[in-house]
Structure formats: structure tokens, C-alpha cells
Amino acid sequence: MKNILIVGCGLIGxxxxxxxxxxxxxxxxxxxxxxxxxxxxxxxxxxxxxIISKFNNASNNFDLIILCTPMSQYQNVITKINKYIxxxxxxxxxxSTKETSSKQVxxxxxxxxxxxxxxxxxxxxxxxxxxxxxxxxxxxxxxxIKEKKTKKKYLSKLRIFWxxxxxxxxxxxxxxxxxxxxxxxxxxxxxxxxxxxxxxDFEKQKKYELIKYxxxxxxxxxxxxxxxxxxWRDVFFSNQKNIISAxxxxxxxxxxxxxxIKKRENKKxxxxxxxxxxVRKQIIQLKQDINRPDFGR
Amino acid sequence: MKNILIVGCGLIGxxxxxxxxxxxxxxxxxxxxxxxxxxxxxxxxxxxxxIISKFNNASNNFDLIILCTPMSQYQNVITKINKYIxxxxxxxxxxSTKETSSKQVxxxxxxxxxxxxxxxxxxxxxxxxxxxxxxxxxxxxxxxIKEKKTKKKYLSKLRIFWxxxxxxxxxxxxxxxxxxxxxxxxxxxxxxxxxxxxxxDFEKQKKYELIKYxxxxxxxxxxxxxxxxxxWRDVFFSNQKNIISAxxxxxxxxxxxxxxIKKRENKKxxxxxxxxxxVRKQIIQLKQDINRPDFGR
Numbered sequence: 001m002k003n004i005l006i007v008g009c010g011l012i013g014x015x016x017x018x019x020x021x022x023x024x025x026x027x028x029x030x031x032x033x034x035x036x037x038x039x040x041x042x043x044x045x046x047x048x049x050x051i052i053s054k055f056n057n058a059s060n061n062f063d064l065i066i067l068c069t070p071m072s073q074y075q076n077v078i079t080k081i082n083k084y085i086x087x088x089x090x091x092x093x094x095x096s097t098k099e100t101s102s103k104q105v106x107x108x109x110x111x112x113x114x115x116x117x118x119x120x121x122x123x124x125x126x127x128x129x130x131x132x133x134x135x136x137x138x139x140x141x142x143x144x145i146k147e148k149k150t151k152k153k154y155l156s157k158l159r160i161f162w163x164x165x166x167x168x169x170x171x172x173x174x175x176x177x178x179x180x181x182x183x184x185x186x187x188x189x190x191x192x193x194x195x196x197x198x199x200x201d202f203e204k205q206k207k208y209e210l211i212k213y214x215x216x217x218x219x220x221x222x223x224x225x226x227x228x229x230x231x232w233r234d235v236f237f238s239n240q241k242n243i244i245s246a247x248x249x250x251x252x253x254x255x256x257x258x259x260x261i262k263k264r265e266n267k268k269x270x271x272x273x274x275x276x277x278x279v280r281k282q283i284i285q286l287k288q289d290i291n292r293p294d295f296g297r
Numbered sequence: 298m299k300n301i302l303i304v305g306c307g308l309i310g311x312x313x314x315x316x317x318x319x320x321x322x323x324x325x326x327x328x329x330x331x332x333x334x335x336x337x338x339x340x341x342x343x344x345x346x347x348i349i350s351k352f353n354n355a356s357n358n359f360d361l362i363i364l365c366t367p368m369s370q371y372q373n374v375i376t377k378i379n380k381y382i383x384x385x386x387x388x389x390x391x392x393s394t395k396e397t398s399s400k401q402v403x404x405x406x407x408x409x410x411x412x413x414x415x416x417x418x419x420x421x422x423x424x425x426x427x428x429x430x431x432x433x434x435x436x437x438x439x440x441x442i443k444e445k446k447t448k449k450k451y452l453s454k455l456r457i458f459w460x461x462x463x464x465x466x467x468x469x470x471x472x473x474x475x476x477x478x479x480x481x482x483x484x485x486x487x488x489x490x491x492x493x494x495x496x497x498d499f500e501k502q503k504k505y506e507l508i509k510y511x512x513x514x515x516x517x518x519x520x521x522x523x524x525x526x527x528x529w530r531d532v533f534f535s536n537q538k539n540i541i542s543a544x545x546x547x548x549x550x551x552x553x554x555x556x557x558i559k560k561r562e563n564k565k566x567x568x569x570x571x572x573x574x575x576v577r578k579q580i581i582q583l584k585q586d587i588n589r590p591d592f593g594r
Binding site: 121122125140141176179180181183184185186187188189190191192193194195196197198199200201202203206208209210211212213214215216217218219220221222223224225226229230232233236237240243244246247249250251253254255257258260261262264266269270272273274275276277279280281282283 | 503546
């Protein structure tokens with residue numbers, strides 16, 4: 001590739017930047033970023049990229065544009081860059097939900113423009129360009145969204161791009177994507193937030209020090225619940241329907257769990273606990289486990 | 298100390314064994330263990346301890362007896378060892394709940410015997426003697442239970458024992474203990490189990506592969522939900538009342554969270570997410586965080 005534009009250069013955007021540069025994937029890398037803090041971090045990297053602040057100065061000959069802003073910024077961004085997108089530019093993103101955001105972008109983009117959403121399953125509880133890593137995508141899943149009208153030629157190009165970054169690429173439609181990740185990512189994050197909220201409410205009620213003893217389990221949830229609030233607000237709102245179904249199923253199961261405890265239903269409870277262990281084994285067998293917590297989004 | 302008896306030599310018991318031996322805390326260490334697998338592991342360690350299978354052969358001159366079996370075994374164990382406990386022997390345990398189990402042991406123990414429960418806040422999702430570590434208790438909290446009748450002299454001796462193992466000792470009563478840990482440990486474990494259960498139910502319903510994508514958050518919960526089922530059944534049953542209150546508070550908050558999403562209550566949602574991050578900061582400031590997940594129990 002000759003020209004890549006990265007829009008938004010926080011944790012993910014700056015990781016794309018580092019990965020593309022270190023693997024020599026594109027001759028020129030353009031960065032569109034507003035945060036002064038992120039710009040200062042990127043400049044210090046001395047990585048060889050052009051930071052642009054307005055689009056009228058920019059080349060309109062991008063091979064690839066990657067939206068790495070929070071999803072709630074897409075509308076704003078697309079409106080600004082629409083006329084700089086050629087009919088050969090692949091526009092993609094890294095957002096964690098797909099159905100709503102993808103439709104929104106499709107509507108805004110001029111006709112015949114190429115839009116293929118991506119979702120690299122990686123991330124961290126920390127945000128900002130300073131936390132970017134050139135190997136953030138290595139050996140991680142990256143989901144590409146294929147709808148009826150998606151052209152194979154460009155899908156294939158985008159797949160090669162992510163593979164060069166080290167990702168294992170999977171293709172699915174946006175509907176399936178949002179259902180799968182409502183359960184493997186969105187619900188777990190929401191539950192972690194809710195647990196931390198419940199613990200702080202409880203601490204106030206009882207006037208006990210709790211956080212001090214968080215090593216008993218709460219600590220590991222708090223890591224997940226420290227993720228970026230704008231990103232997660234966007235996820236919760238844009239995958240509303242699937243997340244609400246997931247919450248409902250979770251509450252139904254939680255009430256059954258409570259009943260098992262209340263009525264001392266030994267066999268049922270043991271079965272539940274043993275089955276969870278089997279899932280853990282599956283995860284280890286699938287080589288999805290690692291030593292350091294490194295959850296995706 | 299001259300003689301220590303460790304009853305049950307799995308993950309925690311064998312860690313006590315290794316810690317006591319490596320720190321030269323007791324001249325003689327006796328192990329009471331039924332599992333052939335654990336016995337074989339301990340023998341291979343060549344650590345210098347006496348494995349006893351019946352109590353009539355044992356010395357009745359123990360300075361300290363530590364119950365490291367699941368809590369549901371306490372009744373059985375105490376009945377067997379009651380007559381080998383002298384009036385100077387400190388009897389303690391490592392169980393994760395205190396109010397019910399402590400009363401039960403107190404009732405069973407012959408009068409004037411010294412019973413001071415302990416709860417080292419450490420553990421792992423793996424069980425068995427082979428996973429024991431001599432530094433498992435180092436820099437970890439250890440809660441000692443003080444009730445009205447607890448004699449200071451023996452409490453002080455027990456505190457010194459855990460300090461020698463590297464623990465930071467905290468003293469509280471069993472009621473407070475069970476309330477605090479219902480929130481910082483028991484609820485998080487239960488929630489992790491429930492999340493894994495919900496994901497597997499969902500996988501069956503939708504016929505989607507889910508576990509494959511568990512890196513998005515589910516994976517980190519599955520680690521917590523892989524803990525020993527007998528231990529956790531005992532915890533859930535013995536701290537029934539506090540855990541049910543904790544579940545109720547959690548469900549109340551979860552319904553509010555659902556409402557925030559459903560009605561797109563932006564400000565309320567953002568506030569919730571930002572507050573969680575603050576708790577994370579507190580945990581890091583309290584030096585309760587570590588790189589590798591190492592939740593307690």
C-alpha cells in the first residue's frame with residue numbers, strides 16, 4: 001500500500017500505526033488526531049508519519065482509511081472526509097459493535113464507496129497513544145464484516161492487511177457478530193462494571209473498608225471495569241437489543257443460582273460448578289488463555 | 298514450634314507445608330491426608346514431614362493444628378482428632394467463610410480447647426498438592442477471627458505464625474468477615490460462574506461457537522469460574538444469608554444498568570463507568586493489583 005490514513009490515534013490507532021510502520025506495510029501513514037496529548041506522544045515516537053489537522057490539505061489518494069475513534073465520532077468523521085475518499089479507498093474501522101454503526105456509516109458514505117468494518121479482538125483497560133503496542137494484533141482474532149454487497153476483491157485486500165499485522169482473520173455478518181460479542185465481551189464488561197458499582201454501594205451502606213480486601217476476586221473484575229467509558233457507552237447503546245437479551249438471560253440464571261443456594265440444592269449446584277470448569281478447559285485447549293490478563297473489547 | 302499438624306494437603310495445605318519447612322517454623326510437621334495423589338506428590342517433595350493415616354499413632358502434643366480440608370469436612374475431622382488436642386494446642390483453619398463453620402467447630406471441640414479461625418486471602422483456580430507454593434502467603438492478607446472469648450495470648454501466637462509465612466495479618470470478628478468477603482470474593486466468584494453458565498446456555502440456544510471468541514472478556518471470568526467446586530459449594534452454603542443479600546443488591550443494580558441502556562440515559566451511564574475507574578485507581582494505590590491474576594478465595 002502507498003497511503004494509509006488512521007483516524008484517531010489512541011490505544012488502538014497508535015498500535016495500528018506502530019504495527020504498520022514496523023512491518024513496512026505502507027509507504028506513507030497519515031494520522032488525523034485532535035488530542036494534543038496523543039499528538040505529542042506520536043511525535044516523540046519519531047516513527048515517520050504525517051499528522052494532519054484538516055482534510056483539505058490531505059492527499060485524497062488513500063488506499064485504506066481506518067477509523068479508530070469512539071463509534072459515536074463516526075458520523076462526524078465521515079462527514080468531514082467523505083469527499084477525500086476515492087472509489088478505490090477501503091474504509092474500515094475497529095469498533096466493537098457492527099450492526100448499527102455499520103448501517104450508519106453506509107448511509108453517510110457517498111455511493112460506491114467501499115466500507116468493510118473490522119473488529120480486532122484486543123485491547124486493554126488503559127487508553128491513550130502512549131499505551132499502543134506494535135504487536136497488539138499479533139495472534140489475535142480480527143473479525144471482518146461481510147454483507148451481501150461486500151466485494152470479494154476488497155475483502156481479500158483487507159484480510160491481507162490484518163494478516164500482515166499478525167491477526168487471525170474470521171469473516172461473519174454484522175448481525176452474527178453483534179450476537180456473539182454481546183455474550184463474550186459486552187455482557188462480561190457490563191457485569192464487571194455492575195459488580196464494582198455493587199461493591200461501592202455496599203461499602204457506603206455498611207461503612208466497611210472493602211477495596212482493601214479486593215484480592216479475593218473483586219480486583220480482577222475491577223481491571224475489566226476500568227476500560228474507557230466513552231467506548232463502552234457507545235458499545236452499550238449501539239448493541240442495545242442483544243445486550244438487553246444477554247442481561248435477561250444472566251438474571252434468569254442468577255435467580256436460579258440463588259434458589260440453589262437458598263434451598264441447598266447440592267447436586268444442582270455442584271453440576272453447575274463442574275460444568276464451568278469444562279469451559280475453562282475448552283478455552284485452554286483452544287489456546288485462548290494467556291498468563292497476563294489481556295481481554296479484548 | 299515443635300509440632301504442627303496439617304489436616305488436608307491440597308493447594309493450601311501443601312503450601313503451608315512448604316512455607317513452614319522453608320522458613321524453619323516447626324521442628325516436626327505432621328500431615329493428615331487421604332488422597333493418594335496428594336500423598337504421592339508430598340512424598341516426592343522429600344521435604345521432611347510425617348504422613349499419618351490414623352490418629353491413634355499420632356503425637357498428641359501439637360502446638361498448632363491447621364484444617365486445610367473443605368469446610369464440609371470439619372465435622373468429620375474434629376470428631377476424629379478431638380482427643381489428640383491438648384489444652385495448649387491452637388486449632389485453626391483456612392476456610393473462606395467463618396460464622397457458621399466456626400460455631401460448628403466450637404460446638405464439636407471439647408471444652409477449653411483453643412479455636413481461632415484463619416483465612417489467608419490467596420488461592421488459585423487450580424487445586425491439588427502439586428500446585429502448592431512456599432510463597433503463596435507472602436504479602437497476602439490473612440484474617441484472624443477474634444470473638445469475645447478469644448484469648449489474646451493464643452491470638453498473638455497465631456498472628457506470629459502467619460507473619461512468619463509472610464502474611465499481613467488483620468483481625469476481625471466472624472460476622473464482619475463474612476459480610477466483607479460476601480462482596481469482595483463470594484459474589485465475584487458466583488457472578489463468574491453465572492456468566493460462564495449463561496454463555497454456555499446461549500451457545501446451545503444460538504448454535505454459535507462462542508468460546509473461541511472468549512478473549513473479549515469471558516476468558517478472564519472463566520479463570521475465576523474454574524475454581525474447586527467442593528470448596529465453593531461449601532462457601533455458598535455456609536455464607537448463604539450474606540451471599541443472597543449481595544445477589545439481591547447486584548440484581549437491583551443490574552436492572553438499573555439495563556434501564557440506563559434501554560432509555561439511553563447518557564449522563565447516568567457515563568457516571569457509572571467513570572466511578573468504576575476510580576475504584577480501579579484505589580486498588581492500584583493500595584498495591585492490591587498484580588500483573589498475573591492471582592485471586593484469593
